[in-house]
Amino acid sequence: MKTTRRDFIKISSLGAGTIALGTPAIKFLAGADDSENKGKSGAVTRTPNYCEVCFWNCAGWVYKNEEGKIWKIIGNEDDPHSYGRFCPRGTGGVGMYYDEDRLKTPLMRVGEPGNQTYKEISWDEAFEHIAGKMKEIGGKYGNESIALFKHGSSGKHFGKLMSAFGSTNQAGPAYAQCKGPREEAFALTFGEPLHSPEPLDIRDTKCLVLIGSHLGENMHNGQVQEMSEAIDKGVTVITVDPRLSTAASKSKFWLPIKPATDTALLLAWINVIINEELYDKEYVDKLTIGLDKLKDHVQQYTPEWAYGITTIEPSQIRATAKAMADASPSVIVHPGRHATWYGDDTQRIRAIAILNALLGSYGRRGGFYLPTKAKLPGFPSEKNPNPAWSWRDIEPEKYPFASDGVTNLLVDGSHPDYKGKHSIKAWFVIGTNLPVSIPNTKRTVEAMDNQEFIVVIDTMPTEITGYADIVLPECTYLERYDDIRVSPHREPNIALRMPAAEPKYESKPAWWMAKELAKRLGLDAYFNFENYSEVLDWQLKQIGSSLEEMKKIGVKKFEREFDDLYFAPGEIPEFFTGSGKIELYSSELAAYGFDPMPVYKPLPEPEAGFYRLIYGRAPMHTFSRTANNPNLTDLMKENSVWINPKVAKEWDLKNDQKIWLKNQDGAISSFPIKVRVTERIRWDSVYMVHGFGHKDKRLSRAFGHGLMDTEMITNVLIDKESGGTGMRSNFVTFLTEKPEKEVQS
């Protein structure tokens, strides 16, 4: 085996002597002004926070018991994200704080290549070292050569630091591995992306169409709650999924589609809706452009044609189109969120957007409402320098519609095979587990191996930390301040996160790390405060609130400035598209040589003995981040592979039998996975929940439990418009015997 410059190190290689640094923790400012929350004197107390277990960011209260220990987390009644109720992951968020496997001290990689380990260092040493490296690498290659991968609230603090330092090479998996194609499809059609939370008026809808979106397993809280409210009101749910998802089981119509063929179904629906004149004529006439072209275009896509592709009966296609039209405009064809499926994703979601436009649901009650946000001014700071280049310049020809950093483009620029002028030489990674989140892990690892320096800021010893030169332990969201949550919604609203407890061990908040680093880089002017509470207080005071008030209420709602939640009757709004109209036909796409209207293109199918690997969410876990959470592992400690009984019979597989998977490229899973024989999945596919099969032993509850879907995702179909990484183009087969393979780590 070739020794690489940077071997993956399990943090466990530190052995038993991991206790603590010699010197006591320098008493920093983090959370220090929260003496009132220290749970004195035997009363139950509560502090406001917003949840970081997923990016719905529900606001709630962290309760401490009589002994001043964190006890439970309960939703804030005033919060439009949570409506006073957290999802299981948020409720189990206490486990993130109590997880004894957390990162505890800053760590530094030492030793020769191939024989490396971590040693514990002080925060001072860590910052001196990092600042030194940043200056050195920035000096050699330009500050732009240092990239930032980030996800979640704490990423913003490092985003600010990197921008101040002069690098906008920043990206997160929330774009190219998640909603990127969707955002561009909606921007191309309606002139605006959807953002998060999606402005879906689910509670008032009469017909909800879920294409993949597996609400109820995908626990995006507001949507789940509103769907339930809509069920009470008699909504018609139509679910398109090759698997009997939880949502499908609650649906009037479940269309058990053959995977990878959704575009065909969508086009057939458009065909029916146009040809049977089921669309909202006035709306389409006044607000959209391109109906004639679209009509011509979809003539080929009849329900009968789609039947052969999707396996959905033409009568079902017509009946569901009719159901949507009956509910119009109170109908939502859900835009999805994790949209990076098959590499044609912008086009597929364009078809969804077009369908919504034809049904007149955008800007209408029970369809898509028009969100608004509180206007919170930024804390005054120096102006950022202008970097000489940015992520887009790595491959200037690629992904012309990408409007946000594309993680995989940064990986390309970091890879030894990169031939361009804009190489990435060092990484900062905060709050994202790249080897698990970005498909084609091999390439990501090669890119990391090619870096001169990697800093990882995380709360847990997950896979990514093993590739770091320096690991910085962040405290959990329950132990820190972060930015005020300002999210678009029906009403402007803000929410506060504040520490409920002192950071455990030596961990610290990211804002503090960023500030301390800035100090050593001579960028103090950008971090012009002692404690983040000052920043928040200043900001809040600009909009008539204060930190003091927010500590008491947690969430504050404001009146909408205008009565414009929906388009007014007869209103002809202007859209931020090239034409100012909703673009059924996209001139912009045409201008860049893409299909101006969605076209169905068949995708490769599995060979005999192979099954398409599809994946999704379990309601009690978030990606790979909760797999070690003591409360949530109590609910579910590993994933299983769902196999149709017909297939199981053919392979003689039994429930709970442990098998290994191998994909079309010969990739073999590191760990076995338990079989679940179930009718809930089609016979041409297998299904599993993403986020299990951790490889770091230090994750004592997660290590080796279940299988990591990412290991099987080596064939990535990239969406040419947005750069999104389609991950459902992989086929697996079953190995019933332990394969002869060295399990890495």
Place this chain on the structure above:
Amino acid sequence: MKEELIVSGRMNLNIDPVLHIWHWQIPLYLFLGGLAAGVLFFASLYSIRNEEEKYSTAVKIAPILAPIAIIIGLIALLLDLKHKLYFWQLYTTIRLSSPMSWGAWVLMAITPLSFVWVGIHLKEVFPKIDFSQKFFGTLYKMFTKEQEGGVNWEWKFGWLTKLEKLAIENKKMLAWAILLASVILGVYTGILLSAFNARPLWNTAILGPLFLVSGLSTGAASIMWLSKSHEEQKLFSKIDILLIVIELFFIIHLFMGFMAGPQVQIESAALFWGGEFTLYFGLFVVILGLIMPGIFEVMELNGYHIHVAIPALMILVGGLIFRFVIVEAGQITRYLY
């Protein structure tokens, strides 16, 4: 295909994936309780019938097993309690609806009675004590006045002497009390289980009499084994055969009841009929524990020479396994919904 699974939450120790809250202690306790009940039943019965001398093993010797069995049984029971330090709570209340409660009280009653019974026969049974046996020697010395030259069974404590006198004077009443208590104890060991309607296998009224009979049969087997008198052996051999026949009859009845019962009971019966307990139940309980010793005893009565220890041991072991099987299997059976 029908799938039923527990998605989350149920991982409670000893409850999931299958109920296993009672381990070896309870069946052992039930066995020993049944044995003690059997032994005491015959002792008091033949005492009442004035056949003390004819069946002296039954009346005087075998009862020594009773307090020993009860004490070991109680230790087993205590070991099984998960909140042991609160054991005394059993004796703060009498709850008639709870067999566990009246079992505790019956034991409370029968234990001293059995001690007294054994006590008043000690002098006869052990006219001599082998002091080289340290345990008995020490025990003996604890309760009797030290005397030169051996055994005289003169109690050290005045109250013991009084108690002994009182007991001997009222021996008939004592015997009746023990007879009654032993029947209750015997039935209790069966009813304890049949009170649990939630376990379809135990949800049958036959379990009470069945366990009583089985307890009597283990008692009779012990007497038979201990006895040196041929006549006594013969009597208990006959009693045993009768009890075995009754037991077999009950067992057949039990299964017929199950087969005529609801689905859950049919399924519980299946555990013994081609299920995981078939071997234990069929071979060890029915064949080796009932039928074979029964045959041996009949042969013995008909003049074949078979050492009494063989059928006796088989019956005892069979009875023990029987309780293990019923307790283990019963916990597996449950309502399906």
Place this chain on the structure above:
Amino acid sequence: MRYAMAIDTLKCVGCSDCVVACQTENNVPHGYARDWITETVDGVYPSLELEFRSERCNHCDNTPCVRTCPTGASHIIEGGIVKVTPGKCIGCGACIQSCPYDARFSSPEGWVDKCTFCDHRIANGQDPACVEVCPTHCMYFGDLDDKNSNVSKVIANRKWKVLAPEAGTDPQIFYLI
């Protein structure tokens, strides 16, 4: 007063929030649970029925668990709530054997634990923790004797079933179907 719960299987998504909320609210030790989720799937792809149920002690009207308890540790309080007094419980397991739903368990300290209907919360006028957290609002809790309570209304207006009625315990958790 007769407390009861109704759970709408048409809305429950099996997310298990009720399980983790119970765990944090009541400090149920890791590895144990007072409530749990079952999933049943019936049929052949694609004609399938799927049901999730959030289950716990049914606070039965006819309580074998209380009857068989030798010490009185298992008892019934105001509103028909079945409770266990740890200081009276000897951990004999009789009540565990008595429950057709396997709703009880032996806590690490040895006494028997189970759902309490969160009587400490009811006393403050709050709903049980599981009911309050449920993101699909599919659980209803209240007094059956009060015809205007949420539970009474929903039971009057909807089809429902109880679990294992043949066990004869007269369970007081109603599943709306």
